[in-house]
Amino acid sequence: MFQLNNLKYKSILNIDYLTIPQGKVTCIIGESGSGKTTLLRLLNKMISPDGGTIHHNGTPLQEMDSVELRRRVVMLPQAPAIFPGTVKDNLLIGLKFSEKPLVSDDQLNQTLQMVSLKKELDQKADKLSGGEKQRLALGRVILMEPDIFLLDEPSSALDESTEDLIIKKLVDYCTEKSKSLIMVTHSKRIATTFGEHIIEIKNGEIV
Numbered sequence: 267m268f269q270l271n272n273l274k275y276k277s278i279l280n281i282d283y284l285t286i287p288q289g290k291v292t293c294i295i296g297e298s299g300s301g302k303t304t305l306l307r308l309l310n311k312m313i314s315p316d317g318g319t320i321h322h323n324g325t326p327l328q329e330m331d332s333v334e335l336r337r338r339v340v341m342l343p344q345a346p347a348i349f350p351g352t353v354k355d356n357l358l359i360g361l362k363f364s365e366k367p368l369v370s371d372d373q374l375n376q377t378l379q380m381v382s383l384k385k386e387l388d389q390k391a392d393k394l395s396g397g398e399k400q401r402l403a404l405g406r407v408i409l410m411e412p413d414i415f416l417l418d419e420p421s422s423a424l425d426e427s428t429e430d431l432i433i434k435k436l437v438d439y440c441t442e443k444s445k446s447l448i449m450v451t452h453s454k455r456i457a458t459t460f461g462e463h464i465i466e467i468k469n470g471e472i473v
């Protein structure tokens with residue numbers, strides 16, 4: 267699905283060869299500052315490499331339209347934005363960005379259930395806790411139904427049991443819908459429990 271060759275990005279990443287398979291759960295692990303987020307940002311063209319190539323399904327990324335790519339390859343950053351307004355506004359904003367039809371309140375509530383967020387749609391989003399905001403932002407990207415999820419520490423603000431529950435639901439959803447999940451995690455436990463493919467980065471290189 268993604269193939270990287272001789273990739274260089276500043277002095278941060280230096281990857282001879284890497285493939286990331288389609289329809290699988292790939293976990294990226296490594297110490298803080300090793301280059302995990304940088305790798306995700308390269309995959310949806312938020313940044314471009316200084317050298318080497320990235321192919322997506324055989325096409326070089328530099329030949330692909332960035333906006334079109336980012337509708338199919340959606341990144342959830344480590345500290346996702348929460349916008350002024352309600353829980354519902356925050357769920358719908360991703361669909362608006364990707365110019366997809368908006369969905370019913372029933373579907374929004376199902377998404378809230380999937381991320382274990384027990385809140386009303388008309389509740390103000392700025393009143394949520396850090397972990398609740400993280401789950402709300404995860405709900406937003408799930409609604410966008412991308413082919414590929416790029417998730418940067420999606421469960422870092424959650425306790426272990428909530429983390430396991432949500433990642434399990436997300437993995438089941440991706441398996442059922444044949445979607446690819448690429449997830450940076452600080453947790454070796456999450457990586458070994460859910461990762462079908464594990465990439466470890468050390469000082470910008472694949473271990």
Ligand SMILES: Nc1ncnc2c1ncn2[C@@H]1O[C@H](COP(=O)(O)OP(=O)(O)OP(=O)(O)O)[C@@H](O)[C@H]1O
Pocket residue numbers: 276278296297298299300301302303304305344
């Ligand atoms: N735009 C940039 N310009 C210069 N240096 C950068 C830039 N972005 C990131 N870095 C540096 O590159 C290194 C890798 O950063 P990155 O965010 O990819 O690490 P990470 O593995 O995701 O870390 P963490 O687990 O702490 O989030 C860090 O030393 C960081 O300071």
